[in-house]
Amino acid sequence: MGIAANLFRVVYATWRQYIYTAGALLTLTWKWLTKDKDYFTEYTYPEPECLKNWNHKFVQLKDIRMHYVEEGPEDGDVLLMVHGFPEFWYSWRFQLEHFKHTHRYLPIKRYVYFFQSQLIPEIAMRSNKMKMLEAMFRGKQAGIRNSQNFTDEDMLAWKHVFSQPGATTGPLNYYRDLFNAPSISRKLQIVQPKVLILWGDEDNFLDKKGAEFSVQYCRNCRVEFIRGASHWVQQDQPELVNAYMEQFMKEDIYGTVDNQKEFKSNL
Structure with a gap:
């Protein structure tokens, strides 16, 4: 197979x-x-x-x-x-x-x-x-x-x-x-460190499902869809991106944010 x-x-x-x-x-x-x-x-x-x-x-x-x-x-x-x-x-x-x-x-x-x-x-x-x-x-x-x-x-x-x-x-x-690229085992594909994915909800290059699918390759991952942002999210909404980055680096546990969505890995 x-x-x-x-x-x-x-x-x-x-x-x-x-x-x-x-x-x-x-x-x-x-x-x-x-x-x-x-x-x-x-x-x-x-x-x-x-x-x-x-x-x-x-x-x-x-x-x-x-x-x-x-x-x-x-x-x-x-x-x-x-x-x-x-x-x-x-x-x-x-x-x-x-x-x-x-x-x-x-x-x-x-x-x-x-x-x-x-x-x-x-x-x-x-x-x-x-x-x-x-x-x-x-x-x-x-x-x-x-x-x-x-x-x-x-x-x-x-x-x-x-x-x-x-x-x-x-x-x-x-x-x-x-x-x-050579194939690697499923176990080695899993990203071990904590991950935060910021994704523009008006991204015309990549589908949102790509963000959700990425969670399956992370042991501890959170996805935030940035409303009104394009594919170039850190340029489109820099203040919000900076705030999420600061929060991610300072805290170990995050609560959900209004109008955002959190995905939990099954790993």
């Missing part, structure tokens, strides 16, 4: 990848035929002021040199903040400002089927003056609901980072290798 399930997963993922790739290729071909040739011109955007005056550092790992930003007292408890794609350390700017006086803060710089294709996602993201990024963060369907939290300068910051040579390929390679 395990072999059959793994085989089905590989076949299904491959089929979905081909479908999404074919659709993207047809769309790009149509754009090339009907739009001005400048549509595919790649631009390198300047660094905006909002990315400066932070404590930028680097660490050399085995095969990569990783960038991170460090703020807060050296003897403070460490908050290691990671992110998905297409985000980068600046996605945590509201949390950086909020916790920098009490915690040592380390945000590091580092959907699925379409991103697994070769070259096409890079072309799509960097064409048309990177309008795909604008749609993701400022579009009516998927964008940040509290538009004042994502300014023109913030948009320029995203374009600056992802217009650098190779800036999109590295993160995309994670998705390309997603279904090649």
Whole structure:
């Protein structure tokens, strides 16, 4: 049964990848035929002021040199903040400002089927003056609901980072290798430390059931759906996210919160 399930997963993922790739290729071909040739011109955007005056550092790992930003007292408890794609350390700017006086803060710089294709996602993201990024963060369907939290300068910051040579390929390679990860036992899949999941209830990229399903992989987990927040929840509702983070770090037992939902693991 395990072999059959793994085989089905590989076949299904491959089929979905081909479908999404074919659709993207047809769309790009149509754009090339009907739009001005400048549509595919790649631009390198300047660094905006909002990315400066932070404590930028680097660490050399085995095969990569990783960038991170460090703020807060050296003897403070460490908050290691990671992110998905297409985000980068600046996605945590509201949390950086909020916790920098009490915690040592380390945000590091580092959907699925379409991103697994070769070259096409890079072309799509960097064409048309990177309008795909604008749609993701400022579009009516998927964008940040509290538009004042994502300014023109913030948009320029995203374009600056992802217009650098190779800036999109590295993160995309994670998705390309997603279904090649080795299988691990159910026991080893269980997250042992206490977990808090904050999920925007207007997330257009991921279904709410994903949050509920994640509970089954945690020994002690709580899910909070943030009303009116998009996929970019820590940027959309930073004050509420910061409050939940503070509560989570200070308390061992949590009561339910009005208009929120708590899920208990069966483990």
